[in-house]
Amino acid sequence: MNFAITLHDITKSYDGFTAVDAFSLEVQRGTVFGLLGPNGAGKTTLIKILTTLMRPTLGDAFVEGHSVLTAGKDVRRMIGVVPQENNLDRYLTARENLALHARLHGMRPAVYNPRLDELLEMTGLAGRQHDFPDTFSGGMQRRLVVARALVHEPRVLFLDEPTTGLDPQSRRSLWDHIRGLRRTMTVFLTTHYMDEADALCDRIMIMDHGHCLADGTATQLKDAFSRAHTYQVEFRNDADRYQGVLAGLPFVKGVERDGSLFQITLADEASIKPLMDHLAGSDIRRICLKEPSLEDVFISLTGEKVRE
Numbered sequence: 001m002n003f004a005i006t007l008h009d010i011t012k013s014y015d016g017f018t019a020v021d022a023f024s025l026e027v028q029r030g031t032v033f034g035l036l037g038p039n040g041a042g043k044t045t046l047i048k049i050l051t052t053l054m055r056p057t058l059g060d061a062f063v064e065g066h067s068v069l070t071a072g073k074d075v076r077r078m079i080g081v082v083p084q085e086n087n088l089d090r091y092l093t094a095r096e097n098l099a100l101h102a103r104l105h106g107m108r109p110a111v112y113n114p115r116l117d118e119l120l121e122m123t124g125l126a127g128r129q130h131d132f133p134d135t136f137s138g139g140m141q142r143r144l145v146v147a148r149a150l151v152h153e154p155r156v157l158f159l160d161e162p163t164t165g166l167d168p169q170s171r172r173s174l175w176d177h178i179r180g181l182r183r184t185m186t187v188f189l190t191t192h193y194m195d196e197a198d199a200l201c202d203r204i205m206i207m208d209h210g211h212c213l214a215d216g217t218a219t220q221l222k223d224a225f226s227r228a229h230t231y232q233v234e235f236r237n238d239a240d241r242y243q244g245v246l247a248g249l250p251f252v253k254g255v256e257r258d259g260s261l262f263q264i265t266l267a268d269e270a271s272i273k274p275l276m277d278h279l280a281g282s283d284i285r286r287i288c289l290k291e292p293s294l295e296d297v298f299i300s301l302t303g304e305k306v307r308e
Helices: 043-050 072-078 094-104 109-122 138-150 168-181 194-200 218-224 239-247 269-279 294-302
Strands: 003-014 017-028 032-036 058-063 079-082 156-160 186-190 203-208 211-216 230-235 252-258 261-266 284-289
Touching: 003 043, 003 186, 017 043, 017 058, 017 186, 017 203, 017 211, 032 043, 032 168, 032 194, 043 058, 043 156, 043 186, 072 079, 079 138, 094 109, 094 138, 109 138, 138 156, 138 168, 168 186, 168 194, 186 194, 194 294, 203 218, 203 294, 211 218, 211 294, 218 294, 230 269, 239 252, 239 261, 261 269
Parallel strands: 032 186, 032 203, 079 156, 156 186
Antiparallel strands: 003 017, 003 058, 203 211, 230 261, 230 284, 252 261
């Protein structure tokens, strides 16, 4: 079996509301899998089911071959979890937080103490291991939460929006740690940062209303949903005059403007030649095909409306 995580037709309903609807998924071992979706898409429900915090209404899920329904204790031995909130014990030092987690997993001091030394060094917290978490910055607390999840060397690590609220330096540092983990474990990541998913994930699934909308690598998703006939044109001067000209061309489907920069959507690929003919002699600074982003894909699938 090459799959670390398998979901078979998982459904979860609450009082007539279906949060996850017949959802199936297979995640290959040793990969970083990203699950994206707007608020209310069903991501947190799936993670709660996979980490045995919630039972599905229908279906079953397996982590390293163990059913979340019938072998919850085995599943919990296999997984590490980084929740959305920094839920550290404020009355224990950094090292004591890690040691408590190790003892809860039945590890002996002779085994876990070298492991704690390794993790504190890896996360840059060795010098602060005897300090309390309340004295740490948000980034340091986040790194400690990740270290705690790794104490018992899980085979599957769940990261639920791990970098929310972190400054750019802390985010990049945590990214480096996550990249290094794929050599030894499977990582299941949820995030609202499209650049994070693009940078880290071997495979990305976008879901909404409990259903999968798209699945593939970041490159595959961007290629499939690219606006292949959208160009960016920047003029050196006379931008006002060109706005009316461009909007009136029959092969131009849409024009968006930001100062001297225009985003022009054409009817088809062949329309670039007549566009260039109309712009001949214009004082153009640059023209280029607009490269799609993962955020473009996400918005095109889930809409622009703000969710509660």
